[in-house]
Amino acid sequence: MKSALLICRKELNSYFASPIAYAVMALFALIFGFGFYTASRDFVRFSLQSQMMGQQQPMNVNEQIVRPLLGFASTIALFLIPMITMRLVAEEKRTGTIELLLTSPVKDSGIILGKWLGAVLLYLCVLGMSMINIALLFAWGKPDLKPVLIAYLGLILQGGCLLAIGTFISTTTKNQIVAGGVTFFVCLLLWLLSWFTAFDSTATAQVVNYLSIVTHFENFGKGVLDLKDVVFYLSMIFFALFLTLRSMESLRWRA
Amino acid sequence: MIKVEGLTKRYARTVAVDNISFEVEKGQIVGFLGPNGAGKTTTMRVLTCFLPPTSGTANVAGFDVQDHPLEVKRRIGYLPETPPLYPEMEVREYLRFAGRLKGISAADISRRVDEVVDRCAVGDVRDRLIGKLSKGYRQRVGLAQAIIHNPDVLILDEPTSGLDPKQIIEIRELLKALAGEHTIILSTHILSEVEHSCERVIIINAGKLVAIDSVANLTNRLRGSEAVAVEVEAADGRPNPTEVQQRLEQVSGVSRVLMKDSKNGRLTFEIESLQGRHIRAEVARTVVNSGWNLSELRAVGISLEDIFLQLTAAERTGASAKDTEPEGAKK
Ligand SMILES: Nc1ncnc2c1ncn2[C@@H]1O[C@H](COP(=O)(O)OP(=O)(O)OP(=O)(O)O)[C@@H](O)[C@H]1O
Ligand SMILES: [Mg+2]
Numbered sequence: 001m002k003s004a005l006l007i008c009r010k011e012l013n014s015y016f017a018s019p020i021a022y023a024v025m026a027l028f029a030l031i032f033g034f035g036f037y038t039a040s041r042d043f044v045r046f047s048l049q050s051q052m053m054g055q056q057q058p059m060n061v062n063e064q065i066v067r068p069l070l071g072f073a074s075t076i077a078l079f080l081i082p083m084i085t086m087r088l089v090a091e092e093k094r095t096g097t098i099e100l101l102l103t104s105p106v107k108d109s110g111i112i113l114g115k116w117l118g119a120v121l122l123y124l125c126v127l128g129m130s131m132i133n134i135a136l137l138f139a140w141g142k143p144d145l146k147p148v149l150i151a152y153l154g155l156i157l158q159g160g161c162l163l164a165i166g167t168f169i170s171t172t173t174k175n176q177i178v179a180g181g182v183t184f185f186v187c188l189l190l191w192l193l194s195w196f197t198a199f200d201s202t203a204t205a206q207v208v209n210y211l212s213i214v215t216h217f218e219n220f221g222k223g224v225l226d227l228k229d230v231v232f233y234l235s236m237i238f239f240a241l242f243l244t245l246r247s248m249e250s251l252r253w254r255a
Numbered sequence: 256m257i258k259v260e261g262l263t264k265r266y267a268r269t270v271a272v273d274n275i276s277f278e279v280e281k282g283q284i285v286g287f288l289g290p291n292g293a294g295k296t297t298t299m300r301v302l303t304c305f306l307p308p309t310s311g312t313a314n315v316a317g318f319d320v321q322d323h324p325l326e327v328k329r330r331i332g333y334l335p336e337t338p339p340l341y342p343e344m345e346v347r348e349y350l351r352f353a354g355r356l357k358g359i360s361a362a363d364i365s366r367r368v369d370e371v372v373d374r375c376a377v378g379d380v381r382d383r384l385i386g387k388l389s390k391g392y393r394q395r396v397g398l399a400q401a402i403i404h405n406p407d408v409l410i411l412d413e414p415t416s417g418l419d420p421k422q423i424i425e426i427r428e429l430l431k432a433l434a435g436e437h438t439i440i441l442s443t444h445i446l447s448e449v450e451h452s453c454e455r456v457i458i459i460n461a462g463k464l465v466a467i468d469s470v471a472n473l474t475n476r477l478r479g480s481e482a483v484a485v486e487v488e489a490a491d492g493r494p495n496p497t498e499v500q501q502r503l504e505q506v507s508g509v510s511r512v513l514m515k516d517s518k519n520g521r522l523t524f525e526i527e528s529l530q531g532r533h534i535r536a537e538v539a540r541t542v543v544n545s546g547w548n549l550s551e552l553r554a555v556g557i558s559l560e561d562i563f564l565q566l567t568a569a570e571r572t573g574a575s576a577k578d579t580e581p582e583g584a585k586k
Binding site for chain 2: 003006007010013014017018095096097098099100101102103104105106107252
């Protein structure tokens with residue numbers, strides 16, 4: 001898959017040649033930083049209070065800062081992902097550069113994989129912004145490392161999944177604003193669904209809940225690594241990329 | 256090298272290409288001509304595996320475009336109508352990317368990039384952002400991208416559009432240099448382009464093949480007759496135009512006399528001869544014998560433009576004749 005790496009590199013270069021990469025990273029850092037600030041302020045206030053009241057209940061950095069914070073990160077990511085994927089294919093269709101890709105001796109699967117990988121790498125950079133804050137936490141408190149790592153794995157898998165869906169949506173239009181809008185709408189819907197179905201125990205709600213990409217993050221957020229969730233995410237990624245491939249093929253027929 | 260048989264491409268509503276067949280020999284330069292919307296771009300897109308044909312087959316270097324697209328793509332360099340350029344890349348960066356995509360190894364890429372930069376004369380802008388280049392330079396970078404992997408077949412969709420005359424000549428020279436080892440199909444609206452650089456012409460109109468022949472044959476085919484431009488000087492309303500026209504029409508061998516212009520007492524006519532007749536001497540004698548001043552007499556070549564218009568117009572009237580036939584039958 002040499003072509004995938006080639007295209008992945010090209011995508012990363014063009015992300016960083018345009019303001020998109022910096023905008024998404026800055027936005028994430030800002031919102032996450034704000035979440036971090038509030039969470040740690042409350043934590044400090046709360047622990048001071050409990051000390052003054054002479055309670056000996058141990059405060060837990062993992063439970064009270066890391067877990068809600070990374071859950072928060074997964075929600076922010078949900079809304080930044082459309083900005084990452086919207087241009088992927090739509091822009092190439094609009095400017096006609098897709099003709100270069102589709103008439104070069106590379107497989108469609110290589111092109112799609114490369115584009116998705118490029119988006120994933122940018123997403124990793126975005127997540128990387130949160131590490132600055134988390135590193136502070138490690139310098140200052142003593143959180144457990146393992147649940148943090150598991151939560152990050154969850155963030156990456158959930159992101160990979162949504163990025164694959166975003167890539168698919170980007171192949172269906174020439175207009176990147178439309179692609180971004182639809183992807184945003186899908187993310188919003190997933191997010192809302194995870195809220196509604198959380199309080200509902202009917203069979204349909206359970207199914208929707210199972211299929212909802214967001215709810216599978218919950219275990220990761222708790223620091224629980226369940227193979228079922230990993231398999232779910234991986235198969236969703238595979239499925240979405242497969243759909244993208246089919247969409248590329250039909251794009252040729254309709255072009 | 257290229258073999259197209261019964262190629263048809265239908266879009267949702269339009270039939271863009273309608274049952275076209277042609278062959279191109281190795282090393283030839285073929286001009287692809289046709290008015291706007293004729294289906295040139297569509298045919299090229301099928302040849303480059305960008306679009307699948309609705310029916311019929313296209314074969315490049317022995318490989319079918321549908322069965323072995325990768326093999327075909329390896330052997331084709333393609334310059335689409337709008338050069339496929341990434342504005343955020345620098346010229347050399349872009350050429351490296353395109354070259355690698357087309358399978359040039361990391362070891363060879365720098366050498367190849369330098370070669371095509373030289374060949375397409377984009378050395379001045381090699382480190383500039385593509386988004387900041389002028390149209391002509393973009394076109395050249397697009398061409399550089401098409402030839403970077405030294406393909407057997409070059410498919411160029413309007414390669415000279417947006418270039419200035421000097422650049423057009425340069426591209427023409429470049430194409431001449433490339434022909435021989437490469438087979439080239441180029442589409443264009445500029446007919447002199449075809450006359451200068453192509454050996455064969457394929458003319459299509461409204462998706463149908465109208466003519467396919469060598470440039471020389473095509474011009475000869477329609478050049479059985481001769482055209483002459485005559486300028487007669489007139490003073491004080493004498494001779495008067497209708498009189499001259501009538502006199503010229505009486506010359507033996509003349510099929511048609513067209514008054515082109517009458518300015519500053521100069522009357523210009525264009526005279527066409529009947530098939531195989533030479534009329535220049537007779538026309539000159541007539542004018543002089545009538546006591547008028549003959550200020551100019553020259554042969555007008557029938558250009559590819561005329562042929563093109565004649566062929567595509569014939570097709571059009573032919574089609575409309577067919578359309579009206581049932582109505583005529585009813586009456
Ligand atoms: N994507 C498309 N969808 C539907 N119809 C199309 C599409 N692309 C081209 N057509 C139609 O197919 C016909 C042939 O178009 P094509 O672009 O091949 O013409 P062309 O010979 O390249 O014209 P030009 O000289 O203007 O470039 C036109 O009638 C055009 O409207
Ligand atoms: Mg065209």
